[in-house]
Amino acid sequence: MTTRRKKAIDTPKPSDEAYRQVFGLLELGERSSNPDIRAAAIEIAKNTSTDQRYRNLRVSAKTIMLAGTLVLILTVAACWYAQIHYAATLANSITGVVLTVAVLLIALYTLLSGHLSQENFVKLCTAVWDKFKGAYSSTAAGSPKMEGTESGVKQIQAGDDPKPNPN
Amino acid sequence: MSSPKFESVKRNNPRIVVLLDRLGEYIRDQVRSGRGYIVPKLAGAVLGLSDGEAFVLLEILAAGGLLQRVYNLYCGKTGALLATVEDPKQLDEIPHCDYCDEDHDLSGLKIEIAFTANDAFCNKAA
Numbered sequence: 502m503t504t505r506r507k508k509a510i511d512t513p514k515p516s517d518e519a520y521r522q523v524f525g526l527l528e529l530g531e532r533s534s535n536p537d538i539r540a541a542a543i544e545i546a547k548n549t550s551t552d553q554r555y556r557n558l559r560v561s562a563k564t565i566m567l568a569g570t571l572v573l574i575l576t577v578a579a580c581w582y583a584q585i586h587y588a589a590t591l592a593n594s595i596t597g598v599v600l601t602v603a604v605l606l607i608a609l610y611t612l613l614s615g616h617l618s619q620e621n622f623v624k625l626c627t628a629v630w631d632k633f634k635g636a637y638s639s640t641a642a643g644s645p646k647m648e649g650t651e652s653g654v655k656q657i658q659a660g661d662d663p664k665p666n667p668n
Numbered sequence: 669m670s671s672p673k674f675e676s677v678k679r680n681n682p683r684i685v686v687l688l689d690r691l692g693e694y695i696r697d698q699v700r701s702g703r704g705y706i707v708p709k710l711a712g713a714v715l716g717l718s719d720g721e722a723f724v725l726l727e728i729l730a731a732g733g734l735l736q737r738v739y740n741l742y743c744g745k746t747g748a749l750l751a752t753v754e755d756p757k758q759l760d761e762i763p764h765c766d767y768c769d770e771d772h773d774l775s776g777l778k779i780e781i782a783f784t785a786n787d788a789f790c791n792k793a794a
Contacts, residue, residue, distance in 0.1 A: 515759035519739050519779050526708060526781065529720020537683045542724045545731075556757050 520553050554615045565614040569607055576603040601629055673788045677732035684725070690715055691725050695735075695785055705740065705782035726783050735783040742778040743767055750777075 527549065530542030576599055583595035608625050611617040670678075674692060678685050694714055695706055712722030729735045739759055741751045746767045753759055759779065765772050 513774055515741065515762060515774055515777060515779055516756040518774060519756040519759055519781070522779060522781055523723075526720050526723040529718050530724035531720070533718065533721045533724070535684065535687075535721070537681060538687075538721050538724050541681075541728055542720065545724060545727050556755070 516556075520549070523549055560610075560613045562614060565610045569610050572603050572606045572610075576600065601632075605629060671734070671788045673733050674729075677729060677734065680732075681728060684728075687715070687717070687725055688728070691722075691729070695729075695789060699785050699789065704784055705738070706735065706785070707780065707782050723781070730783060734786055734789045736786055738782050738784055740780040740782055742780065743772065744776045744778050747778075 524546065527542050527546045531539055531546070533539050533542070579599045580596045583592040583599070586592075587595065605626070608617060608622055612619065612622045670692065674688075678688055681688065691711065694711055698706055706726060708723040708726055709719050711717075711726065712719045715722060717725070726735060727737070730737050736754060739753050739756055740749055741753070741759060741762070742749055743765045746765075748765070748767045750763050750765060751758075762772065762777065764770075765776075768776075
């Protein structure tokens with residue numbers, strides 16, 4: 502079954518061949534001595550490339566719309582639930598995580614629908630990962646709430662200084 | 669005298685008006701002769717242009733709503749026309765070849781890019 506599936510993936514499709522022919526003709530058009538034909542060929546190549554991307558979508562636009570709407574509804578519900586049932590600090594943390602996951606999911610859907618490039622998706626994932634790594638390392642180092650505040654600095658200094666010898 | 673759409677395309681591409689006029693005349697001749705498909709290679713040969721240049725000019729007319737790009741799918745063995753589709757994805761649903769009585773794979777097929785004249789062009793030609 503795996504071999505059959507691999508064969509199906511490897512075998513070029515007639516639609517790919519059609520696009521190959523179109524791009525071949527456009528390449529010839531780009532070599533024209535007429536500057537207007539050259540410019541038009543480049544413009545058509547851009548449009549054809551976008552068209553090919555949209556036509557090769559793995560998920561239909563309708564499914565993407567439904568999934569995106571569902572994610573938004575679930576996000577709002579989760580944030581509302583967290584704010585009502587938990588203390589403000591915990592609720593804000595939950596809201597942050599939920600919003601981040603929602604943004605990532607919507608980014609994934611837009612990637613699958615061809616509206617977001619892979620490069621930008623990776624940038625977004627890296628930014629989210631860095632944010633989480635930063636938050637985790639600051640939590641592991643100590644109380645993040647105390648850092649940067651006057652009382653926090655005093656607490657750290659007090660912790661570092663050895664206790665004065667009463668003798 | 670030509671259709672308003674054709675005039676609009678010419679206005680948008682003032683520096684290739686001569687080429688568009690010649691191509692328009694060629695398309696009208698083809699339609700009058702009952703040939704439904706305008707093939708870039710043949711159009712290029714008649715107008716003294718390369719395949720690519722003819723394709724780009726035909727695409728300009730297609731963008732102006734005068735032509736429609738289509739894909740003709742031929743049996744590689746017999747040369748019989750199996751299907752004509754507008755969406756390239758439809759080419760992947762290859763029809764059974766009645767002439768050979770088999771389902772061809774891509775190597776047994778020939779794909780040709782062509783254009784058909786829309787009503788705007790056909791009315792003018794009539």
